Amino acid sequence: MADLGVYLHIVRAQIRSQTQYRMSFAIDLAASTLISALDIATVFVLFSVSGGLGGFGGPAVLLIAGLSALAFAIADAVFGNAERLRELVRSGGFDALLLRPLSALAQLLAVNFAPRRVGRVVQGMVVYGLGLAVADIDWNPARVLLAVVTPLTGAVMFGCLFIIGATVAFWWVESGEVANAFTYGGRDFTSYPLTMYGGGFFGRFFAFGIGFAFVAYLPALALLDRPDPMGVPDWLRWCSPLTAMIAVLAATALWRVGIRHYRSTGS
């Protein structure tokens, strides 16, 4: 736990250095926040076409989009910079992280911390908060707990995908865009009700193969106490922490294998 202080120190130094040029940082922060506002706006532009999405009305759509936005924003702020690993593997700069007596992964995340991404977290909180406020939720202790835990388990899921996507660079340096299909693609996928994807292979694979149904859609159904039109059993809605744990195990295992596989550039 003593290491934690060191990481905090690195993160603080990052924040200080990146906010040195105030104007540049302000533009960066505004742009990064606006770009993710666009994704949320898209949901509502499409919602406005027929006043519903996949059979769900405004409050449910807001809740699902808010959960997805918040979970992704937290993951992006904490784990999003893992994608820098590609450059480090290519340049051999990863050696420097391995030489220090700290976790290579934690260093990777701390050293590349991007404070501009915090704007998105605030934005996600606002949308999720609005969703919770307008949705007709029959509050009880279990639902309160679910409402608090779900953005975090979703963030863990996305975080694991960021790590898995970055880890692939140990074998395949130019893999960058493939990871985007599952991270950014996952964010878009989870922003909409699952019913929109039909019952085909694509929807099933993203929802249950990767587990994106557990990020926003199923927990939102539990909060709203609505039956799933596609007949997913009710108890699965409470399983997000479990799927997040499986994701963590998968990501850690892959990271361990990957880091053993790492051969420096030799320069």
Place this chain on the structure above:
Amino acid sequence: MPRASWALITAGFRRYATYRQATFAGTFTNIVFGFLRCYIMLSVAASAGGLLRGYDSAQLVTYVWLGQGMLAVVNMWVPLDIAERVRTGDVVTDLFRPINPLWTYLWTDIGRAGFAMLTRFTVPIAAGLVFFEMHLPRNPLTYALVVLSIVAAAVVGFGGRYLIGLTAFWLLDTRGAVAAWGMLSTVGSGLYFPLTVLPEWLRVVLWVGTPFPSLLQATADIAVGRGDPLLILAGQVFWAVVLLALCGAVQRRATRKLVVQGG
């Protein structure tokens, strides 16, 4: 001069042809997003009674996959390296050459777009054809117009990015300009949703006042037979010419400024 431009085009093509892994990765991602957007659009159309503001499902499928295929051809999200060369001062070597850097960059980018057409365009379109029911134009002339429209879109995409790159002569740090361009071109091109979904006034502003619809939406509308195809293509050519002229004018001012600083 034609020989030089041809050499630059082939050089651009061959440079990007060496990035095989990245091409594969990018194509894969385009296909995943194609599936994602396709299902979303089809579901929206279904709940709106079969038509999404005038697009039937087959037209939506064509719109979505054309958008995913053209994304890498138009390449609007990837800034040109001119900004970096201005910042480091390397642009001086570009200006020493006997060809105006505007044309050097344009021909190289056309070569890159040509390679993207063969790979990142065709594969997602094929995926769309295999997995969804796509609207295919009956008139063979439409295919020719679509190809011309894609060329115009690529030039518009180049012009916009070159102009953003030129701002480096004044701003040095182009992050803000790049972000603004990225955001406006994403929504304004109709990548996220067909522009007909927007309120009328905003649509008019986008089509008449900005080059963004020329990047993707124009080609999609020609392909699915919405609006007068010749008028849409004329609009794209207009924006391509305007942007290139603007690039030329801004570059002349920028180089004069550069001389003043250097002298």
